[in-house]
Amino acid sequence: MSTWADLSLALENNTRLIMVEVGARMYQRGLITAYDGNLSARLDAEHLLVTPSGVCKGELDPITLVLTDKLGQPLNPAAPKPSSELALHLEIYRQRPDVKAVVHAHPQNAVALTLAHISLADGILPEVVATLGHIPTTDYGTPSSHASAEVSRRLIRSHDALLLARHGVVAVGKDLWDAYFKLETVEHLSKIVAITYQMVGKVPILPPAEVRHFIDNYWVKKQQADGRAEICYGPGRCQCS
Secondary structure, three states: OOOHHHHHHHHHHHHHHHHHHHHHHHHHOOOOOOOOOEEEEEOOOOEEEEOEOOOOHHHOOHHHOEEEEOOOOEOOOOOOOEOOOHHHHHHHHHHOOOOOEEEEEOOHHHHHHHHOOOOEOOOOOHHHHHHHOOEOEOOOOOOOOHHHHHHHHHHHOOOOEEEEOOOEEEEEEOOHHHHHHHHHHHHHHHHHHHHHHHHHOOOOOOOHHHHHHHHHHHHHHHHHHOOOOEEEOOOOOEEEO
């Protein structure tokens, strides 16, 4: 009969393999380069698995992924140093009990939009509104500092993906694959928006009634299923459910 310890170890080992695969996918898709990006997964209420600092996430080794306590302290003193962006991940886990994984990357189109002050917070593509709601941009916070976590704190409560000004994208999910696919979606939308701006100088947004339809019938229901109390229909338009 399997013990709880056996099941926990199996979960950790499986998560290590998935994290390696997701990191490779991020690198292959050009969402990160060199030593950029970081990933984490919440194994249980007390433990996290985190990518190490200063390592290409396209060439991760499952053995060197860092097991930490819920405060981000490595359980093995000889383990590699965890990601310098760990403060951002820890803040997200504090704000979102439903989140089991966080991925952070520097996709080119999304970062470029933040430099051009072009927002994804309004409804643009119906499929994205239905699956991700609105995607706001944070204020600037120095990367690899607590400021990066602070500028994300309020927005991450009601959104599953954020553009970090001059920095990148952070996405969260029920597991690593869920968070990764949200990251993919943000960069896909960013590329469409960038191309549209090049063509016509602006991006038409969905009519408000259409946005409300997809928010109410898809996104709000998902938030409520996750037990979240704050529902956001767009920038500055939040209410308690």
